[in-house]
Amino acid sequence: MSDTITAAVTDKTAPTPAARAAHDASTREASAIAMQGLHKRFGRDTVALAGVDLAIRAGEFFTLLGPSGCGKTTLLRILAGLEEADDGRLLIGGRDVTDVPPHRRSVNTVFQSYALFPHLSVRENLDFGLKMRGVAPAERKARVARIAEFIQLGDLVERRVDQLSGGQRQRIALARALVCEPDVLLLDEPLSALDAGLRSQLQVELLRVQKRLGMTFVFVTHDQDEAMVMSDRIAVLNGGLIQQVGPPREVYEHPVNAFVARFMGHDNLYPVTGRCGDRLTTPLGELTAEAAGSGALLLIRPETLDLLPGDGAGTNHLPARVVERLYRGSHAEYRLAVGESTLQATVNNRGRHLPEVGDRVTVTVAPEDLVTLSE
């Protein structure tokens, strides 16, 4: 692991395939996570986790996504050892750590509030974990210097924590966790306190760090855009249960139920009232779908829709009226009235005609772009 950071510092573009492979072989076993039937209850009535089974692969950037109160933070805290599960088992690298206290787990956390020690300088903050672990002073010094260079905060190390900006604190919190070279790094909404520009910059940076080190990252967020940008795989949680696990594209394009679809930002959900082969009866009208599954809800993604001026006839051609248009430069977002229903459409701005509010248009969608899902 130590070698990986050194290699990554000297070669800033990417680890050599050989180094990456060697590293993968040594940590693959040690950093995979298995959760089996985790339950957690707070007080008598609040169920935080209602039986979570989840396997996270070694070297994966894994995101726990969900609204507040869905159990994602509780799950992360159980991984860190800061919370004890009422029932179930947790294995890290094949070892049962269910009852291991946090200070004896090779897991480190980047906290939402950063939790940098105010009585220590940046250097002493970075050094804290190594010192507590009893690493020899010379090695500690070298590792702190290396991580400071890696995260590019060399000139900050002598500062006091209260002299730093939000973005700098975030970097130092990350460095303080990374320097311990844990098997698993946990990140609890680490970017949520930052403004939009800095946030997207640090998203990219975090992703590069993870790819370069090949460390297992478990990331918690309520922001589906952030989850999609960062993750190898996403687990969507609600009500203490996992709703869906999969790569971002799968979760976005093929949500398994209405909750996941809505949480990923989809509004175009319509009940399927009748079905005859590939023909679906919906409040929008009759639609032809290809391999759309047998769910009771139809999902139409706004970006799969095309708007044609005037009336038109053909497969999946629906007459509509423009109710609202939000011009966003690169694209425009439309709200359309189709019969009694509303339909959201996103149209890329290729310099062609963009229908105005009040215009009559025809909406079309390709049969293979339609998906159905369960309630």
Place this chain on the structure above:
Amino acid sequence: MRKRTLKRGLTAFWWLTLAFLYLPLAVVVLFSFNASNSAANFTDVSLRWYYRLLGNEEILSAFANSMVLAIVSSVVALVVGCLIGYGMYRHRHRKLGWLIVLIYLPIVLPDIVFGISEMAFFVQVHRLTGFLQPGLSTMIIAHVTFQIPFVALIVYSRFVGLDPTLFEAAKDLYATPIKRVVHFMLPTIKPALISAFFLSFTLSVDDFVISFFTAGPESATLPIYIWGAIKKGVSPEINAIATLMIGAVAVAAIVSLMFSRRRQA
């Protein structure tokens, strides 16, 4: 025009208040350097009363008693109060209203009631067990009891001002429970502890009433000595002791304030 008059009036009022507070002290300090032993005429500057103090066995032993009492009681109060303050912090989510009242009570209770109760208690304990004969040990216990609430509240408020995830960060970064105390909690609350120590110290040096009721024949402190001496009239020697006490308490209070400022920063 009117605003200016008001402003001048307020400034004058400020100086008047200051004079009201500090002129009596200034008189004592001034006359402690008086060459003659008149309390009315200042004749010449001299340190003769200070030299006189150094030769007075009784005063020196009262001074020593005051220091031993203040330091020992402050150290004990610091340890006990710190534990209570941390306990209050750890269990702040429970309903502890009644407990807080119990801890505050010694602060608001009149000293004389407190002193008499302590005395009655020590007398009973001594009668029944033979321990706790009135003297320095009983005074230390009495002082500790009124210092603890201050220490506990200062430590508690420092902990409350901390980000609670710091405790979790320390766990997460491999600190065992003992290392958490040594490397995280104590260094973090150090300014509060220093501030609490000096506050306890000044409270102890200042105290007359409780000391008076719990003292034994051999354990007169400076305030008790002064009270005894003053019955024979105010001698310039008393002015010199008072001046030294003003100085000592002022230094302790300033140190305490400095560290409580840093605590907030």
